[in-house]
Amino acid sequence: MKTLLRIDSSPLASGTSFSRQLTAEFVRKWQLTNPDGKVITRDLSTTNLTPINAEWIAAAYTPEASLTESQRQELSISNELIAELKEADEYAIGVAMHNFSIPSVLKLWIDQMVRAGKTFTYESGKGVGLLSGKKAVFLVSSGGVYEQGTPAAAMNFVEPYLQSIFGFLGVTDTSFINAGGTAQVRNGVAPAAILQPAFGSIHARFQTA
Numbered sequence: 001m002k003t004l005l006r007i008d009s010s011p012l013a014s015g016t017s018f019s020r021q022l023t024a025e026f027v028r029k030w031q032l033t034n035p036d037g038k039v040i041t042r043d044l045s046t047t048n049l050t051p052i053n054a055e056w057i058a059a060a061y062t063p064e065a066s067l068t069e070s071q072r073q074e075l076s077i078s079n080e081l082i083a084e085l086k087e088a089d090e091y092a093i094g095v096a097m098h099n100f101s102i103p104s105v106l107k108l109w110i111d112q113m114v115r116a117g118k119t120f121t122y123e124s125g126k127g128v129g130l131l132s133g134k135k136a137v138f139l140v141s142s143g144g145v146y147e148q149g150t151p152a153a154a155m156n157f158v159e160p161y162l163q164s165i166f167g168f169l170g171v172t173d174t175s176f177i178n179a180g181g182t183a184q185v186r187n188g189v190a191p192a193a194i195l196q197p198a199f200g201s202i203h204a205r206f207q208t209a
Contacts, residue, residue, distance in 0.1 A: 002037040004030050005088035009044045009106040010096040010141075018141035018182045018195065019094035025199055026092045026139060026177075029206045040084050048077065049108035060115055078112040085113060090135040091171075093162075097142035101157040110165060119169050129170020136166055136174045137205075139198070143183035150180075177201045 006027050010017040014024065027039055059071035060078070067075075085091070095102055113119055121128050138159075146156035159176055166174055179198040185191055 002034050002090070003040065003088045004034070004037060005040045005042065005084050005091045007042045007044065007091065007093045007106075007109070009094055009103045009109070011045050011103070011105075012096070017094075017096065018179050018191070019096045019139055021191075021195060022139035022141065022177065022179060022198055022202070023092050023094035025195075026137065026202050029202055030090075030092070033206050040088060042081070042084060044103075044105040044109050047105075047109075049105060049112060051108065052111045078115060078118075081109060081113045082115065082118050085119065085131060085134075088134065091137070093136060093138050095138055095140045095158060095162070097140060097146070097156075097158055100146070100155045102161065114165065114169065127168055129168055131166075132170035132172075134171045134173070136171050138162055138174065138176045139179075139202075140176055141179045141182050143181070145180035147178055147180060175205075177205075 004027065006023050008017075008020050008023055010019045012020070014020045031037065031039065055071070056074050056078075059067060059074045062071060093106075095106060098104070116122070119130050121130060140158055142156075142158075144152055146152050146158075163174055166172075177198050179195055181189075182191075182194055184194060
């Protein structure tokens with residue numbers, strides 16, 4: 001049985017968030033292709049994520065057997081998030097571009113789940129990802145258009161960052177599906193028209209799966 005981890009990071013509700021509509025459509029198609037599959041849903045806007053602090057760092061580098069109860073509590077959400085990543089075979093991650101990069105809650109999630117000995121390790125001085133064999137698709141919405149080949153492509157820090165961090169964790173099978181130009185809704189363009197090309201890319205992905 002395959003397992004998909006759906007992650008949403010937009011602060012907007014499902015009806016108004018473009019990235020949430022993308023992840024919802026991806027999950028719908030995935031479930032049709034994998035009727036016996038399991039979907040884990042993680043909404044980062046409702047998850048209690050805090051910035052990494054000195055206590056967290058100390059706990060993360062303390063041997064499991066030596067952890068105090070306070071340290072175990074400090075790492076509890078991190079352990080929960082990592083367990084979801086390890087259980088899933090594939091990740092569908094909704095990303096609303098904020099200031100040319102990822103939402104702050106998505107960065108908090110990344111900081112909690114990138115842990116030595118859990119999602120990566122070092123061998124002969126080189127980082128080795130422990131999530132190899134997984135797939136990740138990033139469903140990105142942005143007010144402007146920042147895809148490769150466009151004038152504003154150099155301002156897109158979403159794709160290089162996510163490719164780098166997931167590659168470091170061993171997830172090298174990554175792809176991006178973009179819904180750019182969402183700001184056009186302010187000029188009367190229908191959301192469905194903006195989403196249609198991205199939906200087409202999602203559908204094509206499953207037709208060739």
